[in-house]
Amino acid sequence: MSTKPTYEQDGPEAKEIANYLPYFPFKGIPRFYDIGGFLANPEIFQKIVDIFSTRYGDIGIDAVAGLDARGFILGPPIALALKKPFIMMRKEGKMPNTIKSSEYDTEYGKRSGLTVQKDRIKEGDRVLIIDDLVATGGTLSSAIQLVKACGGTVVECACVVELKMFIDPPAESGLPSRTKLFNDCKIGDVPVWGLVSEDVLINEAELPSGYVDDGEEH
Numbered sequence: 001m002s003t004k005p006t007y008e009q010d011g012p013e014a015k016e017i018a019n020y021l022p023y024f025p026f027k028g029i030p031r032f033y034d035i036g037g038f039l040a041n042p043e044i045f046q047k048i049v050d051i052f053s054t055r056y057g058d059i060g061i062d063a064v065a066g067l068d069a070r071g072f073i074l075g076p077p078i079a080l081a082l083k084k085p086f087i088m089m090r091k092e093g094k095m096p097n098t099i100k101s102s103e104y105d106t107e108y109g110k111r112s113g114l115t116v117q118k119d120r121i122k123e124g125d126r127v128l129i130i131d132d133l134v135a136t137g138g139t140l141s142s143a144i145q146l147v148k149a150c151g152g153t154v155v156e157c158a159c160v161v162e163l164k165m166f167i168d169p170p171a172e173s174g175l176p177s178r179t180k181l182f183n184d185c186k187i188g189d190v191p192v193w194g195l196v197s198e199d200v201l202i203n204e205a206e207l208p209s210g211y212v213d214d215g216e217e218h
Contacts, residue, residue, distance in 0.1 A: 003011075004057075004058075005054060008213045009193070009194060009195060009196070010161070010199055013051060014200060015052065016047075017038060017044060017160070018203060019203055020040075021160075021196065021203065022034055023205060024204070024205040025200060027213070027215030028213065028215065034044055034205065035132050035133075038160075049074075049077045049081055050081070051080055051195060052074075052158060053082055055158070056155075057129065059155060059156075061082065061084060061127065061153075061198055062152075063079075063084055063127050063128070064078055064087065064141065065089050065116070066129075066130045067139055068088070068103040069111050071130050071164060075128050079085075087127070088116070088117075092115055096117070097115060099118055099150070101145045101146050101181060113142050114142045114146060121151070122151065123151035124153070125152040127147045127152045127153065129156070132161065133163070133194075134159045134178075135187035136178060137178035138190070141181055141182060142159050142183075144157070144187050145185065155189050157193070159193070159195075161198075164194070164198065178192075
């Protein structure tokens with residue numbers, strides 16, 4: 001009798017994947033984690049899809065929702081592996097027949113709400129939300145509100161990278177708190193799971209001489 005493998009945050013597989021997530025300064029943030037590193041390696045990308053599809057294969061979900069934009073890269077192959085529909089949650093003005101969440105804050109600044117098409121999530125649907133990284137939780141909070149507004153339930157929010165420093169930092173740190181944000185948004189105890197945390201993300205990118213942080217926000 002075979003047993004499905006279990007995967008822990010920062011476990012052996014996560015430490016291997018962390019080697020393909022280099023960080024560098026971008027948009028005024030000293031450690032921007034670039035998923036392009038593992039996207040360029042099909043074997044590692046497939047390993048990530050396998051880990052997520054194994055984790056969520058038996059918990060009973062009706063759909064996978066991916067967040068604009070990098071969730072559109074990760075979500076579809078995971079949804080296909082699970083044989084579930086994929087739902088896009090997009091920035092405002094990109095799709096017809098949508099409902100919109102309220103504005104939210106991210107580590108980069110304020111954002112208008114995400115949108116989802118009105119007929120994609122039905123009353124009682126169990127939805128898995130996928131994104132590449134969770135930090136302050138602003139984008140996730142917007143997505144969770146959309147699922148709830150449609151009458152669905154968020155089974156879990158799954159990300160390749162979870163920055164644990166934002167879960168519930170001390171007040172004196174000055175860092176935004178994801179726990180406080182979720183409470184303020186009346187989201188409740190929606191679970192968030194990330195495969196890799198900042199504890200093992202120690203791969204600093206080798207940047208060319210004269211590299212300039214050319215992100216649009218600083």
